[in-house]
Amino acid sequence: MLESGPEMSLVCLTDFQAHAREHLSKSTRDFIEGGADDSVTRDDNIAAFKRIHLRPRYLRDVSEVDTRTTIQGEEISAPICIAPTGFHCLVWPDGEMSTARAAQAAGICYITSTFASCSLEDIVIAAPEGLRWFQLYVHPDLQLNKQLIQRVESLGFKALVITLDTPVCGNRRHDIRNQLRRNLTLTDLQSPKKGNSIPYFQMTPISTSLCWNDLSWFQSITRLPIILKGILTKEDAELAVKHNVQGIIVSNHGGRQLDEVLASIDALTEVVAAVKGKIEVYLDGGVRTGNDVLKALALGARCIFLGRPILWGLAYKGEHGVKEVLNILTNEFHTSMALTGCRSVAEINRNLIQFSRL
Numbered sequence: 001m002l003e004s005g006p007e008m009s010l011v012c013l014t015d016f017q018a019h020a021r022e023h024l025s026k027s028t029r030d031f032i033e034g035g036a037d038d039s040v041t042r043d044d045n046i047a048a049f050k051r052i053h054l055r056p057r058y059l060r061d062v063s064e065v066d067t068r069t070t071i072q073g074e075e076i077s078a079p080i081c082i083a084p085t086g087f088h089c090l091v092w093p094d095g096e097m098s099t100a101r102a103a104q105a106a107g108i109c110y111i112t113s114t115f116a117s118c119s120l121e122d123i124v125i126a127a128p129e130g131l132r133w134f135q136l137y138v139h140p141d142l143q144l145n146k147q148l149i150q151r152v153e154s155l156g157f158k159a160l161v162i163t164l165d166t167p168v169c170g171n172r173r174h175d176i177r178n179q180l181r182r183n184l185t186l187t188d189l190q191s192p193k194k195g196n197s198i199p200y201f202q203m204t205p206i207s208t209s210l211c212w213n214d215l216s217w218f219q220s221i222t223r224l225p226i227i228l229k230g231i232l233t234k235e236d237a238e239l240a241v242k243h244n245v246q247g248i249i250v251s252n253h254g255g256r257q258l259d260e261v262l263a264s265i266d267a268l269t270e271v272v273a274a275v276k277g278k279i280e281v282y283l284d285g286g287v288r289t290g291n292d293v294l295k296a297l298a299l300g301a302r303c304i305f306l307g308r309p310i311l312w313g314l315a316y317k318g319e320h321g322v323k324e325v326l327n328i329l330t331n332e333f334h335t336s337m338a339l340t341g342c343r344s345v346a347e348i349n350r351n352l353i354q355f356s357r358l
Contacts, residue, residue, distance in 0.1 A: 012332075013288045016312035016325055020091070024315055028090045030174035032311050035255040037171050041263065042255025045286030048263030052295045053354045057341035065337050067330060069345045071280060071303055072159055072225050072246060074131050077107035078330045079303035079345060080293060082310050082322075083251075083284045084135035084161065084229075086115025091315035094118075097126035099314060102322035104130030106330075111135050111161055111305065114148075124155050133159040135229065137166060138207040142217070149222050160222060161249065162215075165230030167208045170257035215243045227282075230257075232267040234274035237281075247280040247302075254285055254307050265296060272300030290332025294340065297348045 010016050021029055035042030067078040082103050089095035096118040103110035104127035111133045112123055124132070134152040139145050149160060218226060225246035231237055232252060240248050250268050252261050261267075264285030272281050283296045284305035296304045306329070313325030342348050 010316065010324065010328075012328060013309045013312070013325060016309060016316055016321070020312040020315040024091060027178040030178055031087075031090065032308055034172050034174040035259065036257055037173070037259035039255060040260050041252050041258075044263040045252065045255055045265070046288060047286075048265045049286055049288075049292045049295055051356045052265070053356055054291065054294070054336075054340055055352055055354055056339055057352075060341035060343070062338040062341065062343055064343060065334055066344045067334055067337065069303060071109060071282070072227075074109070074158060075107075076109055076131065076303065078333060079297060079301075080326060080329050080333065081109040081282075081303055081305050082111060083249075083305035083307040084111040084113035084163075085307050085311055086113045087117045088311070088314055089117035091311055092318045092321075094126075094318060095314075096123050098319040099310060099322055100124075100127035100130055100132070101319045102313075102326065103127065103132075105319075105323055106326045108326065109133060109158075109303075112157070120151065120155055120157075132157045133161050133227070135161040135163060137163055138210050138214075140205050140207045140209070145218075146221050149218070149224075153222055153224055158224065159227055159246070160218070160224045161227045161229050162218065163229045163253075164210070164236075165251070165253050165257045166206050167210065169206075170253070170259070172256060212239055212243055215245065219244070229284075231271060232261055232264075234270040237271040237274035241275050241278050245279065247282060248275065249282045249284060249305065250301070251284045251305075265292075265299065268296065268299045268301060287329075290329060290334070290336040293329065293333045294336040294342075294348060295353055297345060298350055298352045300350075 010019060069076060069079045082099065088099055092098055096112060096116045100110055100123045109131045113135050114137045134157040227247040227249060228240050228245050229249040230251050230253060231240060231248045237248060248271060250264050250271050252264055264283050268283055275281060280302040281300060282303050282305060283301040284307055287293060287304045287306060293304050309325050310322055313321035340352050
C-alpha cells in the first residue's frame with residue numbers, strides 16, 4: 001500500500017506503476033495494463049531483458065558520459081523516447097498536451113497516436129518546439145489518410161509511423177469485459193466533412209487489406225520519412241528495406257495484439273541483422289530500467305520508445321510526472337553507461353552483453 005503523505009518519492013518506473021494501479025479506475029487500469037489473450041508476450045517483454053547479462057569494462061575514464069544521439073538526423077538528449085499510446089485524457093485532464101510538454105522539456109521525440117484524445121493542433125500549440133512523429137492507423141478510406149497525413153505534415157511532425165500489426169484488433173479480454181471501447185472517442189479521425197469526434201467502436205475501421213505494395217502510395221503523398229511499427233521478423237525487415245522506408249520499430253504492440261510472439265528484445269537481433277545498417281531500427285516493449293535501454297542499444301536499436309510507463313507518469317502528476325519518469329530512466333541509463341565503461345552511445349556494442357544459458 002502506498003503512503004498517502006504529502007509527497008512520496010517514486011524512485012523507479014515500477015513505483016509509478018504501483019501508484020497508477022492504486023489511483024486509476026479499474027477500467028482505465030485494465031485498458032493500460034491489459035495484454036492479448038493470456039498476456040504471455042506482455043509479461044515476456046519485461047522478463048526477456050532479464051535473460052541478458054552485462055559484461056562491464058572498467059578503467060575507462062567515465063568522468064564525462066554523453067547520452068545524446070540522433071534519430072532520422074534529429075538530435076535527442078537520450079535514446080529514450082515516447083511511444084504512441086492513445087487516450088491520454090483517461091489518466092490526466094490535459095492528456096497529450098501534457099505529454100508533449102514533457103517530451104519537449106526533456107529534448108526527446110514523442111510519437112503522437114492516431115487515437116490521441118487532444119487535437120493535433122492543441123498538441124502542437126502546447127509544445128511548439130518539440131520533436132514529434134505521428135503514428136497512423138491506416139483507415140480503409142484513402143482520402144481520410146491523405147487528409148490526416150497532409151495535416152500532420154503541415155503541423156511540423158517530422159516522421160510518419162505506420163502501425164502494421166493491427167489488421168484486426170487483438171483479443172483484449174479486460175477491455176471486452178469492461179466494454180471500454182464504447183466509452184472512448186477520437187478527436188482526430190474525423191470524416192472529411194467536419195463532424196463531431198467519432199466514438200472509438202464506430203471508428204475502428206483500420207484497413208484489413210494493407211499490403212507492402214500500398215507503401216508507394218504513402219510515399220507519393222508525403223515527404224516525411226516513413227517508419228514501420230510492428231515488425232518482428234527478418235523477412236518483414238528485408239521487405240521494409242526493399243520498399244525504401246526509413247526506419248523500423250521492432251514492437252509487438254506491448255503484447256496487446258498477437259499473444260505468444262517473441263518479446264521485442266528477442267526479435268531485435270534478427271531484424272537488425274536483416275537491415276544491414278541500411279535503415280534505423282528502434283524498439284518498444286518491456287523497457288523499465290536504464291540497463292534495459294543499454295541492452296537494446298547493444299543489440300542494435302538506435303533508441304527505445306516507452307509506452308505504459310509514460311501513462312503511469314502522466315497519471316501521477318501530468319507533465320511533471322512524465323518528466324520524472326523520463327528523468328529517472330535517463331539517469332539510470334547514464335549510470336549503466338558509466339558502469340559498463342561507455343562514454344557515448346557510439347561505444348555501446350554487442351560485446352557488452354551475454355545471453356544467459358537457460
